[in-house]
Amino acid sequence: xxxxxxxxxxxxxxxxxxxxxxxxxxxxxxxxxxxxxxxxxxxxxxxxxxxxxxxxxxxxxxxxxxxxxxxxxxxxxxxxxxxxxxxxxxxxxxxxxxxxxxxxxxxxxxxxxxxxxxxxxxxxxxxxxxxxxxxxxxxxxxxxxxxxxxxxxxxxxxxxxxxxxxxxxxxxxxxxxxxxxxxxxxxxxxxxxxxxxxxxxxxxxxxxxxxxxxxxxxxxxxxxxxxxxxxxxxxxxxxxxxxxxxxxxxxxxxxxxxxxxxxxxxxxxxxxxxxxxxxxxxxxxxxxxxxxxxxxxxxxxxxxxxxxxxxxxxxxxxxxxxxxxxxxxxxxxxxxxxxxxxxxxxxxxxxxxxxxxxxxxxxxxxxxxxxxxxxxxxxxxxxxxxxxxxxxxxxxxxxxxxxxxxxxxxxxxxxxxxxxxxxxxxxxxxxxxxxxxxxxxxxxxxxxxxxxxxxxxxxxxxxxxxxxxxxxxxxxxxxxxxxxxxxxxxxxxxxxxxxxxxxxxxxxxxxxxxxxxxxxxxxxxxxxxxxxxxxxxxxxxxxxxxxxxxxxxxxxxxxxxxxxxxxxxxxxxxxxxxxxxxxxxxxxxxxxxxxxxxxxxxxxxxxxxxxxxxxxxxxxxxxxxxxxxxxxxxxxxxx
Ligand SMILES: [Cu+2]
Numbered sequence: 001x002x003x004x005x006x007x008x009x010x011x012x013x014x015x016x017x018x019x020x021x022x023x024x025x026x027x028x029x030x031x032x033x034x035x036x037x038x039x040x041x042x043x044x045x046x047x048x049x050x051x052x053x054x055x056x057x058x059x060x061x062x063x064x065x066x067x068x069x070x071x072x073x074x075x076x077x078x079x080x081x082x083x084x085x086x087x088x089x090x091x092x093x094x095x096x097x098x099x100x101x102x103x104x105x106x107x108x109x110x111x112x113x114x115x116x117x118x119x120x121x122x123x124x125x126x127x128x129x130x131x132x133x134x135x136x137x138x139x140x141x142x143x144x145x146x147x148x149x150x151x152x153x154x155x156x157x158x159x160x161x162x163x164x165x166x167x168x169x170x171x172x173x174x175x176x177x178x179x180x181x182x183x184x185x186x187x188x189x190x191x192x193x194x195x196x197x198x199x200x201x202x203x204x205x206x207x208x209x210x211x212x213x214x215x216x217x218x219x220x221x222x223x224x225x226x227x228x229x230x231x232x233x234x235x236x237x238x239x240x241x242x243x244x245x246x247x248x249x250x251x252x253x254x255x256x257x258x259x260x261x262x263x264x265x266x267x268x269x270x271x272x273x274x275x276x277x278x279x280x281x282x283x284x285x286x287x288x289x290x291x292x293x294x295x296x297x298x299x300x301x302x303x304x305x306x307x308x309x310x311x312x313x314x315x316x317x318x319x320x321x322x323x324x325x326x327x328x329x330x331x332x333x334x335x336x337x338x339x340x341x342x343x344x345x346x347x348x349x350x351x352x353x354x355x356x357x358x359x360x361x362x363x364x365x366x367x368x369x370x371x372x373x374x375x376x377x378x379x380x381x382x383x384x385x386x387x388x389x390x391x392x393x394x395x396x397x398x399x400x401x402x403x404x405x406x407x408x409x410x411x412x413x414x415x416x417x418x419x420x421x422x423x424x425x426x427x428x429x430x431x432x433x434x435x436x437x438x439x440x441x442x443x444x445x446x447x448x449x450x451x452x453x454x455x456x457x458x459x460x461x462x463x464x465x466x467x468x469x470x471x472x473x474x475x476x477x478x479x480x481x482x483x484x485x486x487x488x489x490x491x492x493x494x495x496x497x498x499x500x501x502x503x504x505x506x507x508x509x510x511x512x513x514x515x516x517x518x519x520x521x522x523x524x525x526x527x528x529x530x531x532x533x534x535x536x537x538x539x540x541x542x543x544x545x546x547x548x549x550x551x552x553x554x555x556x557x558x559x560x561x562x563x564x565x566x567x568x569x570x571x572x573x574x575x576x577x578x579x580x581x582x583x584x585x586x587x588x589x590x591x592x593x594x595x596x597x598x599x600x601x602x603x604x605x606x607x608x609x610x611x612x613x614x615x616x617x618x619x620x621x622x623x624x625x626x627x628x629x630x631x632x633x634x635x636x637x638x639x
Pocket of ligand 1: 401432
């Protein structure tokens with residue numbers, strides 16, 4: 001433990017090993033028990049505050065693990081204290097009522113083996129002329145929860161879809177074997193049923209974008225772009241603490257949530273205690289036999305565990321500082337991922353600019369941003385999670401989506417639920433709905449939220465020519481009231497304000513959350529998916545801070561019957577005005593696939609912004625100098 005150790009620092013490899021020893025000594029790890037999740041159990045806020053005030057030594061350091069017995073299916077939620085060397089909690093999860101643990105690594109291989117050996121599966125494939133099982137790739141898909149007997153989903157299971165990979169380098173996603181699926185019991189290690197719904201020919205056109213025959217000759221017209229910072233970047237990294245210009249924040253990483261940001265401060269004033277994107281759901285809109293296809297990539301597959309190791313010049317350009325991450329596989333063995341988190345500084349175009357027609361002053365300033373990001377690959381998709389901090393106090397969260405769209409057969413012609421991207425190859429419509437958890441602390445923990453709409457007013461005595469525009473501000477007083485839909489037609493935004501600090505106009509200091517104009521969850525409100533992904537039905541939720549409320553779809557998402565997470569967190573309808581509150585924002589596009597998204601998708605992005613609103617008394621960037629030797633004419637005279 002070093003001098004600048006902080007209780008919110010990510011867990012180290014040594015700590016994971018120590019935690020595993022504590023669990024082993026308590027008899028929790030007898031074979032065949034595996035880790036379905038292993039991460040830091042962050043200390044509560046008051047303990048962190050006490051540590052920082054040096055009233056006490058290091059806070060109780062804890063780790064949390066989800067343990068799965070591969071033979072019995074027994075699922076245990078364990079917390080250990082490294083400080084005390086003991087098990088704090090070991091609770092058996094009621095998997096039927098709460099949900100299953102996330103999918104573990106070896107289950108992917110297990111499913112391939114089970115499928116290859118199953119006679120009904122072999123017969124279904126043979127009916128399609130497919131007899132070489134070595135060429136069949138299996139996508140094990142989390143099962144959801146439908147709770148009808150034919151769904152088999154009271155057991156730990158996956159449903160599978162098949163793809164044909166003709167050669168070693170062939171892109172299997174180009175060749176879906178449509179119309180057939182199987183339900184696989186992961187504990188009994190057998191196929192429960194094979195459902196052969198219909199047959200479509202397996203599309204044959206290659207999707208191998210590395211193959212010159214597919215992509216054509218590479219273009220030769222791009223000249224180099226080099227980004228240099230001869231004096232180095234303007235930020236510093238000390239352990240997990242990052243400082244850049246007026247910003248400071250701590251960076252963490254979790255196998256489930258991915259990147260976590262802590263204690264984000266601007267000009268020495270708190271803005272957010274913690275920020276992350278702790279859930280996402282990708283529901284597909286094809287109601288045929290694959291109606292269950294909806295990935296909760298975070299709660300079911302653990303996006304952080306699949307973090308990429310980044311490469312300078314490819315993934316990130318310029319002066320890059322990388323941070324490593326530690327994630328654990330199913331044995332609880334820590335794995336250090338080199339260059340997992342990319343930290344760098346970017347030019348971001350014009351910050352402000354004006355040529356004054358009266359006094360002749362012509363000024364221009366460059367915007368910059370600090371970028372903290374990582375990339376993860378979950379099955380066919382690749383997601384980049386980017387946080388940007390700008391000179392003017394803006395915070396932006398951006399998700400970049402790329403990789404391979406999920407495919408199905410396509411009957412040709414117009415089809416309601418998918419786009420034909422290659423002959424006979426369809427890409428079903430789907431949504432990517434992310435949930436950001438923003439533990440706000442604008443000028444301290446006591447915050448409140450207002451919904452701000454803008455609207456034109458009707459013609460009347462006070463508005464005779466009908467040009468009036470008014471802000472409609474609604475204070476969101478309690479948790480139930482604050483479950484809100486977006487409304488782009490009114491420019492709807494949500495203002496998170498301090499109830500303790502005011503600016504020079506006596507108005508509360510605030511940050512405003514600006515959403516993007518996308519629909520929320522489109523699955524029918526009565527659907528099993530809407531039960532399980534309740535968080536995604538609303539653009540905004542506000543809850544009273546509770547250290548146990550961390551996951552928008554609940555702690556156990558895989559095959560959960562639903563109701564957990566945000567809908568449960570607001571059940572008490574607590575007061576959120578002037579309290580320590582957490583703002584949760586659902587964002588993300590509805591993806592009607594384009595032909596240009598095939599065979600590998602150019603990045604499409606989504607996100608939201610938080611902008612200071614009366615947080616400063618004026619533009620906080622007047623002190624940003626003009627680039628040396630340029631851009632400045634003062635009162636008609638070059639400086
Ligand atoms: Cu998509």
